[in-house]
């Protein structure tokens with residue numbers, strides 16, 4: 001049984017509201033934190049080993065310690081709630097059912113960072129959630145946990161919710177900041193990182209919703225206790241949103257010591273694959289991370305079980321491993337066609353490219369066109385090599401990671417499922433009417 005830190009009270013009726021949240025220990029971590037010095041809280045977060053839960057896994061305490069503190073310049077905390085990675089919906093769950101956990105985490109984090117004005121930038125498609133967050137903000141303010149002179153400490157904090165307009169690229173932190181400033185969401189070149197030059201050129205920490213929510217249990221139990229949960233550099237708990245061909249899609253909190261096999265087949269989590277179908281592959285960290293076939297998903301190349309954590313999922317590099325990413329766990333059964341799936345993703349990245357850099361703007365379009373051709377049975381063998389060549393020319397040659405995110409799924413699909421691409425080329429008539437998976441299993 002996995003340890004629950006974030007979702008331990010999620011089942012309680014009315015936990016969305018301040019009164020119920022408070023009755024179950026809510027804002028006690030904030031009360032404790034506000035009696036500590038900001039440097040002490042920073043140390044707890046560093047000791048906890050918490051890594052950014054948005055996808056990159058960058059150590060949160062280290063990011064906070066990079067925040068520049070020039071005299072007289074305001075600093076900001078911006079919560080990245082632009083959760084748009086296909087397959088990822090764990091932040092939505094947190095904000096919808098536990099909004100006060102996020103607000104409490106923001107209060108502790110803002111106090112630590114010295115931010116008196118903090119923001120939640122939320123994905124436009126999550127249209128019903130801003131009202132939930134704004135109601136929670138009002139409740140917290142009425143109870144003295146936001147606003148002026150919080151709990152008599154002299155610390156002031158206002159939190160604003162900003163709705164996005166539906167662009168995936170605004171989840172990239174610098175595009176998000178551009179959008180928050182009222183401009184088109186085009187990513188900026190890094191460095192400078194937001195910690196030095198962020199919102200309105202002020203030092204800014206941009207953190208994912210789950211990362212900020214995790215600060216609450218870290219203060220509750222202490223960084224050292226938090227670090228004992230999990231394994232290696234994968235400390236604490238992680239939310240996973242599971243979807244695809246599984247019996248029990250949903251959001252699960254895991255302690256990163258369970259195996260991938262247990263996660264997929266145990267009744268506590270995904271509950272296995274419907275209709276007794278075989279597992280074909282999985283994309284464990286949202287659509288941007290490489291797809292892995294079943295044999296490499298359940299075991300590493302050395303025959304060790306693969307675990308649901310940062311290190312084990314990445315074991316073997318991109319040749320045989322993948323990434324934890326955002327925790328958007330997409331399962332494909334034996335009936336699925338990898339070419340069709342890859343084409344769908346290529347269309348997505350092509351549509352979402354902001355168009356600033358040529359390799360991404362042009363390359364994503366080319367990849368989509370070629371994949372569409374192959375999938376329809378109109379491709380040639382050379383097209384598979386051309387596709388490989390294009391993705392290599394995108395990777396590492398763009399301003400932001402969207403280019404890499406578009407290239408990696410294509411590379412992994414060709415690397416592990418070349419036979420499916422070749423089947424489409426060799427069976428033009430069949431591939432117009434049949435899906436590779438159904439035709440071949």
Ligand code: NAD
Nearest residue numbers: 054055056058066082083084085171193194195325326401
């Ligand atoms: P990144 O590795 O460039 O940066 C991670 C974080 O660390 C950033 O906040 C960055 O500012 C900070 N950082 C890194 N080096 C720093 C330094 N020297 N000084 C100060 N700060 C520093 O990755 P990223 O672009 O933030 O994120 C990419 C990830 O986002 C991908 O791995 C993908 O999984 C994920 N993603 C998630 C979603 C979602 O919906 N959750 C959507 C798209 C992509």
Ligand code: SF4
Nearest residue numbers: 354356357360398400
């Ligand atoms: Fe825009 Fe793509 Fe370049 Fe990112 S990689 S800045 S999305 S064109």
